[in-house]
Amino acid sequence: MLNASDPSFPFPILIGDIGGTNARFALLVDVDALPQQLPPIKTGDFATIEEAMQKCILDKTPVRPRSAILAVAGPIKSDEIPLTNAGWVIRPKDMLASLRLEDVLIINDFEAQALAIATPAEGDVVQIGGGSVRAMSSRVVLGPGTGLGVAGLVFAQNTWIPVPGEGGHVDIGPRTERDFRIWPFLEPIEGRMAGEQILCGRGIMNLYRAVCAANGEEPALADQAEVTTSALTGSDAAAVETVSLFSTYLGRVAGDMALIFMARGGVFLSGGISQKILPALMKPEFRVAFEDKAPHSALMRTIPTFAVIHPMAALSGLAAFARAPSDFGVALEGRRWRS
Numbered sequence: 001m002l003n004a005s006d007p008s009f010p011f012p013i014l015i016g017d018i019g020g021t022n023a024r025f026a027l028l029v030d031v032d033a034l035p036q037q038l039p040p041i042k043t044g045d046f047a048t049i050e051e052a053m054q055k056c057i058l059d060k061t062p063v064r065p066r067s068a069i070l071a072v073a074g075p076i077k078s079d080e081i082p083l084t085n086a087g088w089v090i091r092p093k094d095m096l097a098s099l100r101l102e103d104v105l106i107i108n109d110f111e112a113q114a115l116a117i118a119t120p121a122e123g124d125v126v127q128i129g130g131g132s133v134r135a136m137s138s139r140v141v142l143g144p145g146t147g148l149g150v151a152g153l154v155f156a157q158n159t160w161i162p163v164p165g166e167g168g169h170v171d172i173g174p175r176t177e178r179d180f181r182i183w184p185f186l187e188p189i190e191g192r193m194a195g196e197q198i199l200c201g202r203g204i205m206n207l208y209r210a211v212c213a214a215n216g217e218e219p220a221l222a223d224q225a226e227v228t229t230s231a232l233t234g235s236d237a238a239a240v241e242t243v244s245l246f247s248t249y250l251g252r253v254a255g256d257m258a259l260i261f262m263a264r265g266g267v268f269l270s271g272g273i274s275q276k277i278l279p280a281l282m283k284p285e286f287r288v289a290f291e292d293k294a295p296h297s298a299l300m301r302t303i304p305t306f307a308v309i310h311p312m313a314a315l316s317g318l319a320a321f322a323r324a325p326s327d328f329g330v331a332l333e334g335r336r337w338r339s
């Protein structure tokens with residue numbers, strides 16, 4: 001019989017990061033073992049998460065997980081959790097029964113990203129610009145990907161407390177003369193410009209089309225990967241400007257988040273796009289915009305910014321939590337199901 005107040009999870013623990021397109025899993029056999037990573041799964045290839053987990057994990061390993069800790073891109077409000085941007089609905093009660101698990105915890109995907117920045121290994125991050133980490137101070141993670149995820153990480157009472165939210169939907173406005181020329185051509189959402197209209201995959205295209213329109217040109221490039229590739233090789237002037245402006249706007253929003261959380265512990269850029277445009281983020285635009293926060297520019301210069309280059313950052317955060325749940329203030333109420 002499981003003790004209701006026990007924060008620990010019985011090993012072996014299956015950890016999973018379930019995105020809109022890809023699901024990544026790993027097994028933690030015991031508290032000291034390294035996570036055994038499993039090949040990524042395309043969510044679209046399986047009708048249900050139970051089928052995916054059965055065929056791709058349980059049928060392929062002799063290890064029988066007793067717990068599962070999953071991070072999902074979607075609201076966790078009831079016993080039925082629909083995944084944003086994917087067809088799966090997670091039903092933890094069904095999962096307990098069909099996969100014979102004893103304990104299931106579902107958290108938000110950016111909460112897992114926040115867990116990963118508590119104690120990143122040296123090779124997991126690359127610093128962009130100056131500043132230095134102040135120990136035991138708040139941190140922030142921003143991830144431009146399918147959308148723009150944001151979470152804080154606050155240190156209090158000897159625990160790291162992830163603070164997930166909807167920070168990607170803050171308003172973003174024009175500041176420079178060039179911004180004012182481009183802004184009328186950006187596609188808004190219900191009449192307003194939210195950060196996520198620019199700072200994500202489809203946002204890159206929104207910005208690229210607006211740059212072309214402001215120049216009176218027809219867009220020549222078809223998707224966001226073409227835009228970033230052409231920008232990095234310097235083969236298309238509108239793409240170069242798009243990625244330069246993207247870096248500036250990401251720096252502005254990252255700076256805003258740093259001010260909100262007083263993130264003297266650092267601001268971390270995760271998500272697939274940050275890794276893909278890292279050479280552009282290392283140019284001056286991102287950091288200049290980050291520090292340009294009068295009357296607090298001196299403060300901003302002391303706050304370090306990093307790109308997370310660990311390919312499975314969310315899984316590493318989940319592994320850290322699974323090994324030592326009491327080091328983290330992760331809310332379990334309403335998100336934990338036990339047999």
Ligand SMILES: Nc1ncnc2c1ncn2[C@@H]1O[C@H](COP(=O)(O)OP(=O)(O)OP(=O)(O)O)[C@@H](O)[C@H]1O
Binds near residue numbers: 020022146202226276
């Ligand atoms: N080379 C690239 N340049 C710019 N954007 C890209 C590039 N490759 C992929 N993208 C865009 O990045 C977004 C996906 O980002 P990411 O890989 O971080 O996924 P995610 O949000 O974690 O989603 P999931 O976990 O569901 O797969 C998509 O909008 C995709 O079109």
